[in-house]
Amino acid sequence: MIGTELVKILVIDDHEVVRRGVKQILEENFLYVEVGEADTSQKGIAAVQQEPWDLAIVDISLPDQSGLELLCELHRTAPRLPLMVLSLHLEEQYAVRAFRAGAMAYLTKQTAPEELARAVKQVLTGRMYVTASLGEHMAGSLSKNPTRPGGHHTLSDRELEVLVLLAQGRSVKNIAQSLTLSIKTVSTYRARILDKLQLRTTAELIRYALDHHLVE
Numbered sequence: 001m002i003g004t005e006l007v008k009i010l011v012i013d014d015h016e017v018v019r020r021g022v023k024q025i026l027e028e029n030f031l032y033v034e035v036g037e038a039d040t041s042q043k044g045i046a047a048v049q050q051e052p053w054d055l056a057i058v059d060i061s062l063p064d065q066s067g068l069e070l071l072c073e074l075h076r077t078a079p080r081l082p083l084m085v086l087s088l089h090l091e092e093q094y095a096v097r098a099f100r101a102g103a104m105a106y107l108t109k110q111t112a113p114e115e116l117a118r119a120v121k122q123v124l125t126g127r128m129y130v131t132a133s134l135g136e137h138m139a140g141s142l143s144k145n146p147t148r149p150g151g152h153h154t155l156s157d158r159e160l161e162v163l164v165l166l167a168q169g170r171s172v173k174n175i176a177q178s179l180t181l182s183i184k185t186v187s188t189y190r191a192r193i194l195d196k197l198q199l200r201t202t203a204e205l206i207r208y209a210l211d212h213h214l215v216e
Contacts, residue, residue, distance in 0.1 A: 007124065008030040008052070012044035012070070013037075013059040013086070018109065022057060022116070041065035041073075041206040048078050054122055058103070059086040060094050064180065068094065068101050068157040075102035082123045086116070091134040092213045093164055097157055105129035152212060154196050162189040166202060167182065167209030 007030055012020050016039070023035040036053065038044035040061045048056065049181045056074060060067035071083055085098045085107035085145045095106040105119045105128065119129040146176060158179075176186045190202075198207050 006034060008034045008036065008054050009043065009120070010036040010038065010053045010056045012039075012041065012056060012062070012067075014039045014061075014063050016057075018086075019058070025113045025116055026027060026120065028113075029120075036108045039063075041067075041070040044070065045073060045077060048074060053078075053081060055082045055084065055120065057084055057086050057120075058099070060085060063178075066157060066161055066179075071101035071103055072174055079140050082126070084119065084123050084129070086111070088121075089164065090091055090213065090215075091131065093160070093215075095134050095162070099128075101157075107131065108133065127197065130182055149199060152208075152214065155193060159189055159193050159196070161203065162186060163193050163209060164214055165189060166193075167215045169206075 003187060004076060009026055011022050013022070014021050014103070015059065019037045020041075025034050025038070026035055036047055038047050040080070041064050047053070058067050058070055058074070062070065065073075067085065067087065072080060074083055083103045084107070085094070086107050087094065088109050091106060091108060098106045104123045107116060107119055107129075111119075111131075115131070117129045123128045152163060155163060161179070164176060165178070166172075170178070172183055172186045172190065175181075176183045179186070194200065194205065197205070199208060206215075
């Protein structure tokens with residue numbers, strides 16, 4: 001068990017199974033813990049505005065707003081609130097951007113319960129938590145291109161999100177529905193992505209994403 005004082009942790013994720021699983025892990029590893037839940041970004045922001053929390057655990061994919069945008073908004077709303085990400089997306093996709101948005105840890109949902117507990121404990125002490133695999137990836141990226149990142153690093157957060165979804169085989173219409181955007185807007189993002197990456201087709205985009213480990 002960790003700690004003897006009450007710890008209040010807010011879990012923002014649109015999947016009830018995930019929220020329940022995280023809550024169970026936290027209750028098994030903390031002696032005194034209160035776990036709040038929110039299934040949308042707006043409910044998460046409201047919860048932070050209504051009462052103090054010791055930590056917020058945020059998903060990247062939410063129905064009403066990108067988790068990266070939510071991180072920025074939470075950071076503005078409660079600058080002292082520690083934030084960490086627990087996402088289905090691979091570390092290579094969003095981890096660096098999440099750290100830039102204010103997160104102190106980035107874990108995937110395949111993370112072992114023991115590591116999740118370790119990360120939470122470390123973040124609560126005010127220290128960042130970086131997994132071994134992410135540390136290796138970041139070091140490799142810096143050694144390959146230490147001064148001028150290119151490729152998908154030039155994309156905006158929303159463009160990267162659309163890139164990943166397209167590479168997963170999602171249609172423009174489906175992506176528009178998922179992100180609450182118009183089909184025209186998603187099509188514009190697709191065109192921008194192809195232009196920035198100097199690609200011509202969705203097939204080339206998928207190959208790019210696979211080659212750069214943006215999708216499995």
